[in-house]
Amino acid sequence: MMLGFIADLSANASILLIVCLVAVCAFEAINGFHDTANAVATVIYTKTLPPVFAVIWSGIWNFLGAMFGGIAVAMGMIKLMPLNDMMTIPLNENIAMVLAILFTAIAWNLGTWYFGIPCSSSHTMIGSLLGGGFAYYSVHGGAGPNWDKAKDVGMSLLVSPLFGFALAILLMFLLRALVKKKTIFKSPDETKKTPPTWIRAILIGTCTLVSY
Numbered sequence: 043m044m045l046g047f048i049a050d051l052s053a054n055a056s057i058l059l060i061v062c063l064v065a066v067c068a069f070e071a072i073n074g075f076h077d078t079a080n081a082v083a084t085v086i087y088t089k090t091l092p093p094v095f096a097v098i099w100s101g102i103w104n105f106l107g108a109m110f111g112g113i114a115v116a117m118g119m120i121k122l123m124p125l126n127d128m129m130t131i132p133l134n135e136n137i138a139m140v141l142a143i144l145f146t147a148i149a150w151n152l153g154t155w156y157f158g159i160p161c162s163s164s165h166t167m168i169g170s171l172l173g174g175g176f177a178y179y180s181v182h183g184g185a186g187p188n189w190d191k192a193k194d195v196g197m198s199l200l201v202s203p204l205f206g207f208a209l210a211i212l213l214m215f216l217l218r219a220l221v222k223k224k225t226i227f228k229s230p231d232e233t234k235k236t237p238p239t240w241i242r243a244i245l246i247g248t249c250t251l252v253s254y
Contacts, residue, residue, distance in 0.1 A: 058137040065144040072151045073163040074101065080160060081252040088230050090242045091249075099246075100253040107254035115164070121191045122171045124178060131182060143167075143174040168195055 081104075082096040091099065128136055147163070147170040154161035172187050179186030218227065226241055236242065 055133055055137065058134060058141065062137055062140050062144070065141060065148065069144055069148050069151070069163075072148055072155070074104065076151050076155050076161075077163050078104065078253070079155075080162075081249055085245050085249045088241075088245060089236045090245045096249065100249060103250050103253035111254060118191070118195070119164070119168060119171060122168065122188050122195065123175045124186055124188065127182065128178065131178075139174050139178060142177070143170040146170045146173065165199065168199075 078097060078100045081100045082091070082093075085091040085096050086093050090096075128139075147166045150166045150170075151161070151163055153159075154166075172192060175187030218224075223238070226237060230237075237245070
């Protein structure tokens with residue numbers, strides 16, 4: 043079906059579409075080794091899992107998440123774009139916009155990965171989509187980015203770290219109050235041992251959920 047669709051396009055549009063598909067695959071590959079590092083950092087640092095096994099484990103669950111986790115997040119992100127207005131412009135321009143969005147996200151992901159800066163690929167893509175929508179507006183006019191959706195996404199990006207920060211502090215205080223064995227709060231480099239089984243189970247569980 044895809045090959046038939048490409049065959050019906052002009053030569054330039056076909057080339058652009060193929061480049062676009064390659065860029066999507068490249069972004070997903072970079073997303074894999076970029077975000078997997080975030081998912082496996084705790085299990086590797088605490089010696090809960092060997093590094094190679096941790097990466098394979100995370101990759102498996104990342105694949106399962108893509109297959110069975112639904113596309114609600116992806117659809118929410120794509121709604122940042124002026125989809126109705128984009129239907130009125132030539133296909134070549136739409137593909138060029140998608141390429142610009144993908145290349146921007148790829149460049150930023152590679153840069154943050156190279157310099158060891160923690161960064162979410164989803165956040166990167168959100169920024170690229172908003173930039174693409176604004177570029178469309180500056181050239182063609184119309185509605186531009188979906189600012190109502192952008193406000194919802196922006197609020198989520200603002201609240202999520204604060205919620206995680208507050209919950210982590212609360213859980214740490216609870217653990218310090220309830221857990222008698224204080225060695226679990228020491229750095230793995232100090233103890234030279236793997237955490238207790240129940241801690242390892244929690245760490246593996248969180249790694250799995252983040253990967254999924």
